[in-house]
Amino acid sequence: MKSKKAPTLNQRIRSDIESRILSGEWEPGYRIPFEHELMEQYGCSRMTVNKVLTTLAESGMIERRRRAGSFVARQPPHLEHVALEIPDIAVSVIQRGHAYGFQLLEHAHRKARAGQAEELALVGAGKLLAMRCLHLADGKPLALERRLINPEAVPETLEVDFSVQPPGSWLLQNVSWTRGEHRISAVAATAEEAALLQVPAGTACLTIDRQTWRGEQPITWVRQKFLGDAYDLIARFAPGNR
Amino acid sequence: MKSKKAPTLNQRIRSDIESRILSGEWEPGYRIPFEHELMEQYGCSRMTVNKVLTTLAESGMIERRRRAGSFVARQPPHLEHVALEIPDIAVSVIQRGHAYGFQLLEHAHRKARAGQAEELALVGAGKLLAMRCLHLADGKPLALERRLINPEAVPETLEVDFSVQPPGSWLLQNVSWTRGEHRISAVAATAEEAALLQVPAGTACLTIDRQTWRGEQPITWVRQKFLGDAYDLIARFAPGNR
DNA sequence: TAGTGGTCTAGACCACGCT
DNA sequence: GCGTGGTCTAGACCACTAC
Numbered sequence A, B: 001m002k003s004k005k006a007p008t009l010n011q012r013i014r015s016d017i018e019s020r021i022l023s024g025e026w027e028p029g030y031r032i033p034f035e036h037e038l039m040e041q042y043g044c045s046r047m048t049v050n051k052v053l054t055t056l057a058e059s060g061m062i063e064r065r066r067r068a069g070s071f072v073a074r075q076p077p078h079l080e081h082v083a084l085e086i087p088d089i090a091v092s093v094i095q096r097g098h099a100y101g102f103q104l105l106e107h108a109h110r111k112a113r114a115g116q117a118e119e120l121a122l123v124g125a126g127k128l129l130a131m132r133c134l135h136l137a138d139g140k141p142l143a144l145e146r147r148l149i150n151p152e153a154v155p156e157t158l159e160v161d162f163s164v165q166p167p168g169s170w171l172l173q174n175v176s177w178t179r180g181e182h183r184i185s186a187v188a189a190t191a192e193e194a195a196l197l198q199v200p201a202g203t204a205c206l207t208i209d210r211q212t213w214r215g216e217q218p219i220t221w222v223r224q225k226f227l228g229d230a231y232d233l234i235a236r237f238a239p240g241n242r
Numbered sequence C: 001t002a003g004t005g006g007t008c009t010a011g012a013c014c015a016c017g018c019t
Numbered sequence D: 001g002c003g004t005g006g007t008c009t010a011g012a013c014c015a016c017t018a019c
Helices: A007-022 A033-041 A046-058 A089-095 A115-121 A155-159 A167-174 A189-196 B010-024 B035-042 B045-059 B089-095 B117-123 B155-159 B168-174 B191-197
Strands: A062-065 A071-072 A081-084 A100-111 A126-135 A140-149 A181-189 A204-214 A217-227 A233-237 B062-067 B069-072 B084-087 B099-110 B127-137 B140-149 B180-188 B206-215 B217-225 B232-238
Touching: A007 A046, A033 A046, A046 A167, A081 B191, A089 A100, A089 A126, A089 A167, A100 B035, A100 B127, A100 B217, A115 A140, A115 A217, A140 A167, A140 A189, A155 A167, A155 B089, A167 A217, A181 B180, A189 A217, A217 B062, B010 B035, B010 B045, B035 B155, B045 B062, B069 B140, B089 B099, B089 B140, B089 B168, B117 B127, B117 B206, B117 B217, B140 B168, B140 B191, B155 B168, B168 B217, B191 B217
Parallel strands: none
Antiparallel strands: A062 A071, A081 A233, A081 B084, A100 A126, A126 A140, A140 A217, A181 A204, A181 B206, A181 B232, A204 A217, A204 B180, A233 B180, B062 B069, B084 B232, B099 B127, B127 B140, B140 B217, B180 B206, B206 B217
């Protein structure tokens, strides 16, 4: 026996409308009942139906026009914005049923190098923590990571032993951030990278660059190169998200 | 002179709270004022502050616990979910300041082939529209696309002249969908693909597989292979989105 | 068990924009 | 002009949970 919580009236109205739209019963452009009609139909106050319709409009599923009514959106929520998952590598490997391994290859606390734009962007003239590490799945190399951390934003980072814990996992669990930017591309592994990843030089790698900030202060920059055939990103989209 | 619309009380309260959190004045874990305190502070009813706090909780910026209060979220909204832009290629190329070009290489209306899982998933035993095309930027190959369309979901598609208009652009403008799934990886171009893209065989390509549905009905499946060094995806994250 | 958030009501006034 | 949605009020009852 499954005993479900009684859904709230709000949820009932919302799912009623959503399923009519998704089933195609109410096609794009269809004028859905006015708020006062829904009030009567569900025997509730206007605030309740208004909240539902406002939420649906924010999610992009309907459009509302004063004096005209509310309509099933002609363009379903933008294709350009889909939810992309970029999980912690360690968690992701374990979830896929492999053993996770990690090697810290380099570790330095030094000034930013003049030629490295990403280093200067992170700390300016100050010092940074620079690391290079290798992620393994079932003992085989999966990804190569170059990681920079701004110790001014995260002083505790100087005390952490990153030979045990990957910096990405530690940061995810311990440091909060407010903004991030990712760039995803495909590149061929250089000879040196290929050697570390134990693949032929030129092998296609999925490359993710990510920088995160807290407010205006940069926290970390990372470039991860994944073996293209061993790792992929998945993005899903369903209405109601945006 | 800039004359702004007076923001609603709701918006004022929301931005007040957001800016305190983002500035760090209210750190993660901080207990924000109770609803009745905010009511008094802003001289408004409880519904108004409740709506603001509920919205902030949905966006992941705060957490609410009965009998305890509302708290600045310890983990800012999930890293795993960032907004990824996957725009129309034609639009994207033009936006980047290049001339867009398009070539339809193959075009067939036929049954799904037994060995092709993606074809069977799309139309089962029915017919499908199969295309192959090349996207160009400034006359140079940028991406190779294999596109399948389910004519049962989109009958009009049989009338469209895809030698003029890329199928992706047409679909985006004319067909609504409710669900999508993307897979992003890096692969080496095969000899044949490399020839079409005018690059050496084995060149790293950013590969995007996408399938979309309307309700339970599959609409289209597409695999795009972009030259890795000529194209990248950008994903941004900022609080308030999810 | 007391106080918080979760939900809902039955009104109200206003701004906008079809007609 | 007038009907729609946009916003807000001043209550209410309930469920949950920290104390």
